[in-house]
Amino acid sequence: MTTVRSSSFMTGKMPTWCPGCGDFGIWTSLKDALAGLGISGDDGVCVYGVGCHGNMYNWMKIYGFAGLHGRTLPVAQAIKLVNHELPVICISGDGDGLGEGGNHFIHAAKRNPDITVIIHDNQVYGLTTGQASPSAKKGFVTKSTPEGVTDAPINPLALALTAGATFVARGFSGDTQGLTELLKRAIQHKGFSLVDVLQPCVTFDKVHTYMWYRERVYYLDTSHDASDKVKAFEKAYEWGDKIPLGVFYEEDRPTAEELEPALKCGPLAKQPIDSSCFDALLEEFI
Amino acid sequence: MMSSVTWKIGGEAGFGIMSSGTMLAKTFSRQGYKTLATNEYPSLIRGGHNVITVRIAVEEFYSLRKDVHILATLNKQTVDLHKDELNDDGILLFDPADFDWKPEHFSRHVVCIPIPLKEMVRVKSVDPVMRNTIVLGASVALLGGVFENLKTVIADQFQKKGEKVIAYNAELAWMGFDHIKKTAGDVRHFYLKNAEKREDQLILNASEALGLGAVRAGMKFSAIYPMTPINSVITFLADHAKELGIVYKQPEDEIAGMNMAIGAAYAGIRSMVATSGGGFALMVEALSLAGMQEIPVVIDLGMRVGPATGMPTWTESGELRFVIHAGHGEFPRIVLAPGSCEECFRLTIHAFHLAEKYQIPVFILTDKYLNESQWCVPKSMFTKPVSIDRGKVVKEEELTPGQMFKRYRLDVEDGVSPRSFPGMKGGIYFNNSYEHDEFGLVTEDPDMRKRMVDKRLRKFQAIQKDIMSPQVFGDDNADITFVTWGSTTGPVREAMTMLEHQGMHTRCIQYFWLYPFPSEETKSLLAKGGRIIDVEQNATAQLAGLIREYTGIDIQEKIVKYNGRPFFPEEIIERL
Ligand SMILES: Cc1ncc(C[n+]2csc(CCOP(=O)(O)OP(=O)(O)O)c2C)c(N)n1
Numbered sequence: 001m002t003t004v005r006s007s008s009f010m011t012g013k014m015p016t017w018c019p020g021c022g023d024f025g026i027w028t029s030l031k032d033a034l035a036g037l038g039i040s041g042d043d044g045v046c047v048y049g050v051g052c053h054g055n056m057y058n059w060m061k062i063y064g065f066a067g068l069h070g071r072t073l074p075v076a077q078a079i080k081l082v083n084h085e086l087p088v089i090c091i092s093g094d095g096d097g098l099g100e101g102g103n104h105f106i107h108a109a110k111r112n113p114d115i116t117v118i119i120h121d122n123q124v125y126g127l128t129t130g131q132a133s134p135s136a137k138k139g140f141v142t143k144s145t146p147e148g149v150t151d152a153p154i155n156p157l158a159l160a161l162t163a164g165a166t167f168v169a170r171g172f173s174g175d176t177q178g179l180t181e182l183l184k185r186a187i188q189h190k191g192f193s194l195v196d197v198l199q200p201c202v203t204f205d206k207v208h209t210y211m212w213y214r215e216r217v218y219y220l221d222t223s224h225d226a227s228d229k230v231k232a233f234e235k236a237y238e239w240g241d242k243i244p245l246g247v248f249y250e251e252d253r254p255t256a257e258e259l260e261p262a263l264k265c266g267p268l269a270k271q272p273i274d275s276s277c278f279d280a281l282l283e284e285f286i
Numbered sequence: 287m288m289s290s291v292t293w294k295i296g297g298e299a300g301f302g303i304m305s306s307g308t309m310l311a312k313t314f315s316r317q318g319y320k321t322l323a324t325n326e327y328p329s330l331i332r333g334g335h336n337v338i339t340v341r342i343a344v345e346e347f348y349s350l351r352k353d354v355h356i357l358a359t360l361n362k363q364t365v366d367l368h369k370d371e372l373n374d375d376g377i378l379l380f381d382p383a384d385f386d387w388k389p390e391h392f393s394r395h396v397v398c399i400p401i402p403l404k405e406m407v408r409v410k411s412v413d414p415v416m417r418n419t420i421v422l423g424a425s426v427a428l429l430g431g432v433f434e435n436l437k438t439v440i441a442d443q444f445q446k447k448g449e450k451v452i453a454y455n456a457e458l459a460w461m462g463f464d465h466i467k468k469t470a471g472d473v474r475h476f477y478l479k480n481a482e483k484r485e486d487q488l489i490l491n492a493s494e495a496l497g498l499g500a501v502r503a504g505m506k507f508s509a510i511y512p513m514t515p516i517n518s519v520i521t522f523l524a525d526h527a528k529e530l531g532i533v534y535k536q537p538e539d540e541i542a543g544m545n546m547a548i549g550a551a552y553a554g555i556r557s558m559v560a561t562s563g564g565g566f567a568l569m570v571e572a573l574s575l576a577g578m579q580e581i582p583v584v585i586d587l588g589m590r591v592g593p594a595t596g597m598p599t600w601t602e603s604g605e606l607r608f609v610i611h612a613g614h615g616e617f618p619r620i621v622l623a624p625g626s627c628e629e630c631f632r633l634t635i636h637a638f639h640l641a642e643k644y645q646i647p648v649f650i651l652t653d654k655y656l657n658e659s660q661w662c663v664p665k666s667m668f669t670k671p672v673s674i675d676r677g678k679v680v681k682e683e684e685l686t687p688g689q690m691f692k693r694y695r696l697d698v699e700d701g702v703s704p705r706s707f708p709g710m711k712g713g714i715y716f717n718n719s720y721e722h723d724e725f726g727l728v729t730e731d732p733d734m735r736k737r738m739v740d741k742r743l744r745k746f747q748a749i750q751k752d753i754m755s756p757q758v759f760g761d762d763n764a765d766i767t768f769v770t771w772g773s774t775t776g777p778v779r780e781a782m783t784m785l786e787h788q789g790m791h792t793r794c795i796q797y798f799w800l801y802p803f804p805s806e807e808t809k810s811l812l813a814k815g816g817r818i819i820d821v822e823q824n825a826t827a828q829l830a831g832l833i834r835e836y837t838g839i840d841i842q843e844k845i846v847k848y849n850g851r852p853f854f855p856e857e858i859i860e861r862l
Pocket residue numbers: 049050051052053054069092093094095096097120122124125126127128133
């Protein structure tokens with residue numbers, strides 16, 4: 001394995017996130033996780049959503065696809081189907097991945113492509129200056145909910161579990177070391193891995209601050225059985241004085257790519273264009 | 287003896303109406319006849335009334351005519367609905383158990399031939415769904431066909447279902463054939479003249495031709511959400527994915543489909559989507575993404591009746607303006623529209639070539655009539671050599687590991703910069719939806735913005751030299767010039783044949799390359815004067831509008847049809 005340094009991912013551009021934004025922690029952990037796994041910028045792809053989180057590509061030197069708001073998952077699945085040797089990671093927001101891209105989220109989880117999805121879960125739409133996101137909790141006052149959120153929040157972990165995700169975890173951007181380890185496990189997991197990251201938006205959320213999270217978060221310990229889906233659900237719904245972090249659920253199931261007959265002889269991108277069976281194809285129509 | 291016969295079969299959905307049409311067409315196309323089978327399934331009528339019309343002729347032809355020589359019916363409703371379409375001396379095949387039709391029930395002279403279909407399947411104790419096979423046998427007899435030819439078609443059709451199924455289908459067909467020979471041996475007026483077999487012919491629809499073209503062009507990935515009328519592209523690609531080593535993915539919606547196709551092309555292979563108007567509406571944002579990121583992608587838009595759900599199973603060519611203008615922002619694209627099944631195959635291959643040459647989205651506009659009719663095409667049309675040129679792609683050895691790659695190099699005259707693919711050492715760039723610099727890094731710099739727009743739009747000029755002139759058919763000195771595009775070309779050409787027989791010479795200009803619009807070619811083709819008549823399968827004469835926009839020529843005479851049914855050549859002639 002070649003050594004990859006976290007610093008090799010610098011592009012020369014500096015982040016434009018607000019000072020103190022939780023996105024910094026995720027960025028640091030991602031670089032460390034990739035470096036730790038020996039994945040260099042040439043041999044992986046990040047697919048970015050649109051939002052503050054998605055701006056990351058400008059300071060992240062790795063093949064990057066910065067597409068449309070909410071559409072990371074279809075792009076990521078296709079890249080993986082074309083070249084399944086490349087690690088593919090989605091950098092998505094709670095608005096991006098669960099609102100605009102909610103349908104893709106469910107279907108991607110169900111297909112079990114070997115990709116990793118990092119949800120920057122800050123309960124707000126940061127880039128559009130602080131409206132409520134689908135994961136915003138009841139009563140939360142934002143620019144679009146002056147009387148407080150009235151809807152029930154989407155629980156990204158429970159949604160992923162229901163949809164069929166095979167790796168479901170939660171991290172906290174205030175603990176980069178813990179998050180790095182989670183990201184490494186997620187990237188190494190064969191199948192659809194979700195890492196929902198509690199990410200304080202220091203500008204538009206004065207409630208869920210680093211302090212607020214620090215007083216509540218704790219890591220699931222060895223007493224949690226990550227192969228037990230029912231237990232995983234129970235833990236996913238624990239939210240209040242105590243908020244669990246770590247791997248909630250992990251399952252071994254064939255990936256979408258493993259089940260695709262055309263990929264048996266290697267990545268599509270490396271297969272020659274071959275029309276030798278074309279004549280037989282024509283015969284069917286005669 | 288006839289040189290052309292039109293046969294129509296109707297019955298309830300689920301009674302093998304469509305496959306009877308295909309089998310009849312194959313029985314004769316294998317002997318060298320030209321055939322066309324076109325279906326209608328008005329989903330509003332209870333029981334789902336299905337009809338397929340097959341024209342069989344000795345010489346090449348381009349569309350159906352208003353004729354119906356033989357009407358084969360599996361229920362009374364079919365007779366009620368279609369009896370007035372029968373020609374004089376036309377033959378009606380019916381089951382007397384449904385209704386005892388007599389010549390006096392018809393306004394024209396009709397030969398009523400009863401076949402006890404229900405009784406026959408009962409005696410044989412087979413599924414009533416197989417009545418169509420009896421009718422097929424009877425029809426081959428009425429056309430003077432050889433039973434053995436039908437038998438081999440049956441064997442091929444049911445190959446996957448096994449010997450037993452083949453055997454009793456053949457037996458039922460024989461019962462129908464024999465019944466005609468025994469009870470109606472003297473009804474020979476629709477016997478077909480002999481045709482000369484020159485080479486093998488394929489019976490396929492334009493969706494299948496498009497699939498074949500895509501495969502021939504090296505397409506390796508498609509993500510297609512089901513929608514009439516492009517569903518048989520899905521069947522074709524999914525059925526052959528394994529042997530061809532391609533991926534067909536059913537996406538959760540068209541938004542996902544288009545984003546997947548873009549992701550796949552970005553990752554290094556040729557990809558496509560197919561949809562109809564409503565599905566394409568969902569793809570429009572991603573179309574603009576392809577424009578910004580300069581991604582080659584092929585879009586098959588099978589037009590059907592709109593707006594909204596419209597009439598899903600009927601035909602229209604109303605999306606020309608839509609595809610030209612779809613997408614926010616300004617970016618280049620190419621729009622092609624085949625006028626026939628073989629053209630669909632050829633243009634599909636070309637579409638993939640153009641998409642990668644210019645790194646842009648390329649449209650193939652098809653429609654329900656092309657996509658769901660079974661056309662008869664000589665095999666040699668599909669076997670011409672195809673060379674695949676991936677356009678500007680860097681080689682890994684030209685890259686400097688550790689450095690970022692200038693994917694969007696500005697110093698390119700044609701606006702097309704070489705691409706790298708993810709995984710190449712030294713090829714890192716940002717495939718960016720946001721305005722970007724040469725590396726794909728975000729920019730809002732006014733100068734860089736302008737230069738990037740100019741680069742993308744320079745492709746328009748580069749494309750000019752690839753623009754293909756409209757096809758011209760008929761007599762260059764004719765007084766009447768038809769102008770048309772897409773599937774309407776068939777009925778126009780058929781009308782021209784009919785007019786020629788009446789001693790009237792006409793000319794047809796068929797646009798299959800619609801955008802960027804061939805304005806110079808149009809100006810010179812239309813300079814000659816005479817009557818210019820625009821014929822289109824939409825209400826607003828969209829092609830005529832384009833011609834006016836790009837050439838200033840305002841075509842006065844328009845023949846448009848927008849009731850969901852394809853043109854009959856007679857309707858064009860009537861409106862001259
Ligand atoms: C189709 C579309 N609709 C709306 C927007 C505007 N928009 C940009 S970012 C964003 C929300 C971002 O929220 P989130 O995904 O939570 O990311 P964050 O900014 O919080 O990181 C929206 C609505 C857009 N870019 N595209």
